[in-house]
Amino acid sequence: RLLLQPDDSLQILAPVESDVGFYACNASNALGSDSVSIAVTLAGKPLIKASRVTMINTESPAVTVDIGSMLKTIQKANVSINCQVAGVPEAKVTWFKNKVKLSPTHHLRDGLLLIANVSLSDQGLYSCKAANLHGEVTESSQLLVLEPPRPLPYLEDLTAALSSAGPSTHSVLTSPSGTKLTVSPGSSALIGCAVDGHPTPNITWLYSGEPLSLRHELLAAGRILQILNVSDFTDGEFSCLAQNEAGSLMQVMSLAIQEYQWSVDKLTACSASCGHRGLQLPQLRCLLDGSEVNSSYCEETLKPSLQPIACNRKDCPSRWMVTSWSPCSRSCGGGIQTRRVTCQRLTAKGSSVPMSNEACAQMSKRPVDTQNCNRRPCVEWVSSSWGQCNGPCIGPRLAVQHRQIFCQTKDGTSVSTDQCSSLPRPLSTQNCWTDVCGVHWRVSLWTVCTATCGNYGFQSRRVDCVHIRTNKPVMEHHCSWRPRPANWQRCNITPCENGTLLRGGEAEWCRGRKEGRVVCQKHSTGPC
Incomplete structure (x- = not known):
């Protein structure tokens, strides 16, 4: 049924559903080649021309792929995803990113999605949905944004590794231009490869350009190289090679072996100008190749014995x-x-x-031998008489009474309370007994429920605060020290059978059906 005509055209006789699809015509000669595709479809749900290739772009500023492809591209490139759709009737095309519909602000034209100046935030799954009245079909492309390895000024994992290492461990970061670390024999070195990229670069360590063969350990997922027991056989150039799909980066450092030495220098100043206790101590300096360095580098080197020297041993002036x-x-x-x-x-x-x-x-001048002291006035706490026992009720027959507290001098002059702060302060409140608080909550019986079934029945009761002795109502705040009982509640919350009266406030209705007419029953006279 597929006939190739003399004019190179293709004829399909009596098309059926299996003939539906995209047909491509390829033309080539000595100067090059070109192709064009066309969709053959029957009335039905749409077709989408999809590709299943994986494309990696590390150089081009613009790249176009068909939907269904996986694209890995560098940042700042312009990406176009083509969704060629065929269908009768014509299908509506909708684009999604990570299953969320893209807004009209995106560059959408004739089934083509343009993502300009791609960044890491554009990474995700892009889907093209074609739909008409016969159905819909969806194809997706995964966009991965690549970032070549780049150097970082800081490596957090290196700080963590150093905090758990001993004092004889030294550290340095590699760099594209090269760094240098000088250590003493027998110590350890931590060499960090501070790089970043997307996806995360793989790190390979080299020594003098060759894979490592000397004793070492890798920390922090290979980003830190630890050299144990440094010796003359481990000095030289170390490098880390960071690689991902977007590119590679080489960083280097040089490890030098030199011994740190203590040097005895000039004496300290004498500790006394006269008498019998004046001493001077020789000063120590840590040297590396004749230059002074931090004394911590000499901690593994034996210190010379230092003896104090007596000085200024003479009689002192009177x-x-x-x-x-x-x-x-x-x-x-x-x-x-x-x-x-x-x-x-x-x-x-x-x-x-x-x-x-x-x-x-x-x-x-002769120092004084007497002086005044404790010149602040003598003070004390003074309290007034207790007030009446008429405060708020806090329990059965129990209330609170108050009194005022003052700070004053012995002669009766009132002063700031700060001046009495060092003295124990008397209490300004205390509990007291009063018949006024001999009260309790009194409740009546519950009323009859307003409904026998349904969701609207309730009942109520009377709640009063009464005096225990007189049984007379008093203000409710006297009983507030105990929770107030509820004065209403829901009741008879059960389903009603068909034809049973339901009551709920002012609403009344019936349910039920018998021989094609509604039957209503009511406990009182009048229409239902």
């Missing part, structure tokens, strides 16, 4: 010596405290020699 102040004679209202003042001289042997006051007076 000076005033004072004892501690005595306790204040009064705790408030003004008191006196004293101390002893003497003139002495400390010798080079460590002994103190008493001297005349004139010997010290030539050097400095």
Whole structure:
């Protein structure tokens, strides 16, 4: 039934459903080739021309694919997804991203979806739905956005690895231009490969351009290389190769082996200007190749023995010596405290020699030996008489009474309460007994339910706050210390049978049917 005519046209005799589809004509010569496709369809649900290829674009600024394809492309490219549809009657085309309908703001034209300047936020599943009155069909394409590996200035996992490592572990990040780390023999090194990309790049570590053969460990999913027990055999260039579908990036670092050494330098300043306790200590510096570095690098190196040197061992000039102040004679209202003042001289042997006051007076003014203390006024808490027991009820026959609290001096002058803050403050409230609070909730019996069935029946009762002794009602707030009982509730909440009267407020209705007419029954006279 498929005939190829002399003019290269294709004839389909008596088309049936199996002939439905897209037919392509390809033409080629020595200068190139071209093709065109056409859809053959019968009246029925639409057809979509779909492709099942995977395309990876790492260079072109614009790329077009048929729906059904998977596309992996670099960022900032312009992506066009073609959805060629055939159907009788003509089908309506609708586009979706991750099963959410795309708004008209997207570039949609003749079944072609244009995604301009693609970014990571555009990644997802794009679907084309064609529908007419005979049915609908959907085809989808997955868009994956690629980002080639790029260097990062910081690697969070490296910080975490260092926090759990010992003090003899040193760290460095590789870089495209190369970095350098100098360590002492026997220590460990952490080399981080701080790169990012989409999808996440695979990391391969190299030593002198060749795969690693020396003893090592990989941490943080291969992004950190740990070299254990560094020696002369491990110095040289280490590199990490980051690769994904969008490209690759090589970063390098150089590991150098040099020993750190302690150096004994000048002495510290003397700890005393005279007497018998003056000492000087030699200062230590950590050196690497003659330059001073942080002393932590020398922690694994044995420190030289350092001996303190005596200095300024001579008699001190005469000076005033004072004892501690005595306790204040009064705790408030003004008191006196004293101390002893003497003139002495400390010798080079460590002994103190008493001297005349004139010997010290030539050097400095004599310190005072008395001073005033605790000059703040003496204060106390003062309370008024208790007020009447007429506060709010807090229990059976139980209420609250109050009194005022003041801070004042001994002579009766009122002052700020802050001045009494160091003293225990008396209570300003207390519980008290009163017949007024001898109350309780009194409830009556429930009324008859307003309905025998259905969803609208309710009943009520009277709730009063009454005095226990007199049984007379009082204000409800006197009973508020106990929860108030409910004064209404729903009742007889059961389904009604057909033909049974239902009551609910002012609404009344009947249900039931007998011999083609509605039968209504009512407990009172009058129409239903």
